[in-house]
Amino acid sequence: MISEVPEKTDIRKTQTLIAPYVHRTQVHTSVSLNSVAGSNMFFKCENFQKGGAFKYRGATNAIMALSREEAIRGVATHSSGNHAQALSLAAGTRGIKAYIVMPQNAPKIKVDAVRSYGGEITFCQPTLPDREATLLKVIEETGALEIHPYNDYRIIAGQATAAAELFEDVEELDCLIAPVGGGGLLSGCILSARYFSPNTKVYGAEPEKANDAWKSFRHKKLIPVDTALTIADGLRTSLGSRTFPIIIEGAADILCVTEEGIIKAMFMIWERMKLMVEPSAAVPLAAIMEHPSLFAGKRTGVILSGGNVDLHKILHYGQ
Amino acid sequence: MISEVPEKTDIRKTQTLIAPYVHRTQVHTSVSLNSVAGSNMFFKCENFQKGGAFKYRGATNAIMALSREEAIRGVATHSSGNHAQALSLAAGTRGIKAYIVMPQNAPKIKVDAVRSYGGEITFCQPTLPDREATLLKVIEETGALEIHPYNDYRIIAGQATAAAELFEDVEELDCLIAPVGGGGLLSGCILSARYFSPNTKVYGAEPEKANDAWKSFRHKKLIPVDTALTIADGLRTSLGSRTFPIIIEGAADILCVTEEGIIKAMFMIWERMKLMVEPSAAVPLAAIMEHPSLFAGKRTGVILSGGNVDLHKILHYGQ
Numbered sequence: 001m002i003s004e005v006p007e008k009t010d011i012r013k014t015q016t017l018i019a020p021y022v023h024r025t026q027v028h029t030s031v032s033l034n035s036v037a038g039s040n041m042f043f044k045c046e047n048f049q050k051g052g053a054f055k056y057r058g059a060t061n062a063i064m065a066l067s068r069e070e071a072i073r074g075v076a077t078h079s080s081g082n083h084a085q086a087l088s089l090a091a092g093t094r095g096i097k098a099y100i101v102m103p104q105n106a107p108k109i110k111v112d113a114v115r116s117y118g119g120e121i122t123f124c125q126p127t128l129p130d131r132e133a134t135l136l137k138v139i140e141e142t143g144a145l146e147i148h149p150y151n152d153y154r155i156i157a158g159q160a161t162a163a164a165e166l167f168e169d170v171e172e173l174d175c176l177i178a179p180v181g182g183g184g185l186l187s188g189c190i191l192s193a194r195y196f197s198p199n200t201k202v203y204g205a206e207p208e209k210a211n212d213a214w215k216s217f218r219h220k221k222l223i224p225v226d227t228a229l230t231i232a233d234g235l236r237t238s239l240g241s242r243t244f245p246i247i248i249e250g251a252a253d254i255l256c257v258t259e260e261g262i263i264k265a266m267f268m269i270w271e272r273m274k275l276m277v278e279p280s281a282a283v284p285l286a287a288i289m290e291h292p293s294l295f296a297g298k299r300t301g302v303i304l305s306g307g308n309v310d311l312h313k314i315l316h317y318g319q
Numbered sequence: 320m321i322s323e324v325p326e327k328t329d330i331r332k333t334q335t336l337i338a339p340y341v342h343r344t345q346v347h348t349s350v351s352l353n354s355v356a357g358s359n360m361f362f363k364c365e366n367f368q369k370g371g372a373f374k375y376r377g378a379t380n381a382i383m384a385l386s387r388e389e390a391i392r393g394v395a396t397h398s399s400g401n402h403a404q405a406l407s408l409a410a411g412t413r414g415i416k417a418y419i420v421m422p423q424n425a426p427k428i429k430v431d432a433v434r435s436y437g438g439e440i441t442f443c444q445p446t447l448p449d450r451e452a453t454l455l456k457v458i459e460e461t462g463a464l465e466i467h468p469y470n471d472y473r474i475i476a477g478q479a480t481a482a483a484e485l486f487e488d489v490e491e492l493d494c495l496i497a498p499v500g501g502g503g504l505l506s507g508c509i510l511s512a513r514y515f516s517p518n519t520k521v522y523g524a525e526p527e528k529a530n531d532a533w534k535s536f537r538h539k540k541l542i543p544v545d546t547a548l549t550i551a552d553g554l555r556t557s558l559g560s561r562t563f564p565i566i567i568e569g570a571a572d573i574l575c576v577t578e579e580g581i582i583k584a585m586f587m588i589w590e591r592m593k594l595m596v597e598p599s600a601a602v603p604l605a606a607i608m609e610h611p612s613l614f615a616g617k618r619t620g621v622i623l624s625g626g627n628v629d630l631h632k633i634l635h636y637g638q
Contacts (some may be wrong), residue, residue, distance in 0.1 A: 026345070028367075032435075047593040048347075048593055052593065116351075267630060270595050270628070270630065271595070271628065271630060273595075274366040274367055274371065274594065274595040274596070274626035275593065275594070275595060276589050276590070276592075276593040276594060276595050277593070307593035309589070309590065311586060311589065311590060
């Protein structure tokens with residue numbers, strides 16, 4: 001059980017624990033994108049991860065680390081995104097139940113994905129208070145254990161394994177950049193860099209329209225996002241009490257990007273790298289292109305966080 | 320110089336000759352697509368090939384096999400598609416000129432791609448007679464050697480290396496399926512299966528709207544396509560005098576697919592495999608889904624032929 005900021009050994013143990021279940025994802029490069037962005041980039045393809053996103057790492061760690069007594073109670077969360085899918089899939093792998101609270105207006109494609117992975121859905125009103133109240137009720141009725149999408153050290157240690165693998169596969173990275181929503185992935189990157197590649201600077205990339213991490217980092221206190229009308233739907237959440245301290249201590253900076261920059265970067269990854277990534281996953285490349293001086297001539301690791309695109313929405317957006 | 324149907328040793332030599340220049344592309348699998356299609360599929364990712372398509376294999380073989388005297392004359396072709404890009408890129412790698420005749424209404428994205436690879440473009444009227452007349456003129460003026468996109472044994476031997484690699488990486492394939500336009504790729508697949516995996520049945524997959532290979536196969540004579548209004552822009556051409564005999568002798572069958580089937584298969588590859596493929600590359604999966612009895616429970620190799628999507632066109636089509 002990881003109940004404090006994960007240590008080096010915690011991350012190594014997590015790697016061993018989850019290795020039989022997660023994909024060791026590939027690292028892709030692109031001569032053409034390097035030339036456009038002026039940086040030597042190494043893309044960690046978490047879009048190829050099971051469930052289509054890095055989230056499966058943390059969810060698997062949280063679930064596989066449960067004792068037998070805990071596990072039989074099942075797990076629960078409220079999420080309309082990749083965490084819901086990841087938790088359902090990981091719970092199914094261990095043969096336990098996943099209770100997912102989703103807003104009743106969640107896209108059908110996401111509802112279907114959670115169901116196809118065996119998650120048991122309870123619908124709620126699309127407001128945070130009702131999501132939380134419904135989750136509490138589900139937990140009360142089922143006895144399931146809540147697995148928070150990011151504000152949990154087991155989740156952070158799981159997400160850290162993406163960067164840990166990247167450091168094993170690509171030497172001497174000057175920088176590493178990851179998108180930041182709730183901060184689970186970025187915290188994990190910071191910890192893995194600290195332990196396994198201390199000369200690597202770690203940046204968070206965030207949409208201007210959901211810039212709570214940027215504000216929190218600048219003001220050195222947790223400032224939640226008000227409204228987050230960004231296309232990068234994975235990054236609309238705010239930092240948590242466990243992710244913020246790791247980020248404020250370890251991030252080189254938080255870089256904001258425009259919506260136009262996100263869409264441009266996403267289409268470049270689609271067209272030039274032939275990789276299907278979701279808008280959130282394109283935010284780091286957008287940041288490299290909008291803040292070029294930080295990355296010029298550097299060896300830069302980039303976490304492509306996921307590939308769960310709602311194509312109908314994007315096709316509409318593309319018009 | 321390969322001037323007859325390539326033998327086993329020709330394909331092995333081609334593999335060695337082009338190995339320093341081409342990517343040995345990955346093989347991807349998808350539990351979710353296997354379950355939808357009812358077949359155990361192994362996708363050879365030529366969308367990750369240099370230039371974004373398998374065409375680079377044949378173009379590289381044709382160019383690297385030229386004598387020094389031939390090479391300095393440069394190469395020429397008429398094409399508005401992947402062959403133009405592949406030939407420009409391969410010529411640039413050898414440091415020789417590529418003269419490309421393109422119709423003046425060719426999409427800007429393709430014109431830009433050829434230019435970015437160093438190809439020298441001559442525009443012509445968008446008719447086959449004017450394309451051929453303009454190419455002859457360019458050849459007369461420059462002395463360049465014509466490299467046909469598929470009706471050339473050097474090209475066929477080059478394309479054959481994709482299947483040869485797949486047979487090395489995945490054992491005991493019951494079937495192999497590739498899209499068929501001019502037939503260079505399918506001919507290559509047939510030859511590699513004959514030499515390296517004789518128990519594998521090889522199928523060609525073709526849009527109903529460009530069904531010249533299907534007709535030619537059925538009637539045992541070369542019947543060119545009239546008009547080919549398929550979204551699979553790489554498959555609008557007709558078989559050639561060198562590809563047709565290999566196909567009629569070695570293909571298990573030619574399978575036709577609907578336009579709806581192509582689009583559905585393409586979006587499934589995008590959404591579930593997180594791979595950006597062009598419409599032509601989705602034609603084999605469409606064929607597996609529209610002819611399920613042939614592939615049920617079989618180990619099936621699938622050539623994902625390329626990833627050069629004209630996104631603006633597709634986005635428009637998706638509406």
